[in-house]
Every structure is written in C-alpha cells, then in structure tokens.
Amino acid sequence: MMKIQCGECGRSFDVDGEHSLIDKGLYLTPRMWGYYGGFTDNNPWEEVRDREEINLCHDCCLRLMRAFPSIARAMGEGGHHPCSTDEPCCEFAWRCGEAPDGKDINVEIAALDKESNKIKWVPLNG
Ligand SMILES: [Zn+2]
Ligand SMILES: [Zn+2]
DSSP states (O other): OEEEEOTTTOOEEEEOTTTOSOTTOEEEOGGGSOOTTSTTTTSOHHHHHHSOOEEEOHHHHHHHHHHOHHHHHHHOTTOSSOOOSSSOSSTTOEEEEEOTTSSSEEEEEEEEETTTTEEEEEETTO
C-alpha cells in the first residue's frame, strides 16, 4: 500500500490497484496547463513539463467544481467513481445496481431534491 498526497489540502490517501491514484480524485498533468499565447505562456515549456503532477482529493475536487461550474459541466453529470453508499457523497456521484428484473444495469446519479434540499439518487434516464 502506498500513499499519495493531495496537492491542495496536503492530506495523504492510501492508494492501491491498477492506477495508484486517489479514489474519486483528479489527476492533473503539466501537459494540460497551457499553450503558446495562453495564461502560462511565459513559462519555459521544459520547466513546466518537468513539474510534478497534481493529485486532488475528492473534497478538493468539490471545491474546484463548485467554484468553476463550467469545468463541472465539461466533466459531465455523475462523473466520478461510483458510490456504494445509501446517500450520494456529493452532487457529482453515480452508482449502479441490478434492475428489478435482474438483467439491466440501473444507473442512478446524484441530484438535488429541492423539497428537502438534500442530494438524492435519481435514475439517470428517469
Ligand atoms: Zn485535498
Ligand atoms: Zn462525491
């Protein structure tokens, strides 16, 4: 078991499995940070390329997505690793299970229930 530190809050997370990245996190590589004429135009490319990747934990991803809804929209609804909990961990969660007939996969995404003001599971195509 190895640990990866969130590049924003600094908390460490146990990681294992095929990718060794933080569950429900985000992995950002220097390659996606800029372009000629862009925000990071003056950074020497060799230096940018050699910077460390940034891993963000679930909670820091929430801060990013809530601060910049355009990024959240680009990532898509119900985008992150499936939840196995009765209540969604956040508004970006999804889960799947067996449909009542036992055949089809029943995908549910998290959505805000305006009546209770809580996040609940709703069928993806419902
Ligand atoms: Zn974090
Ligand atoms: Zn979540």
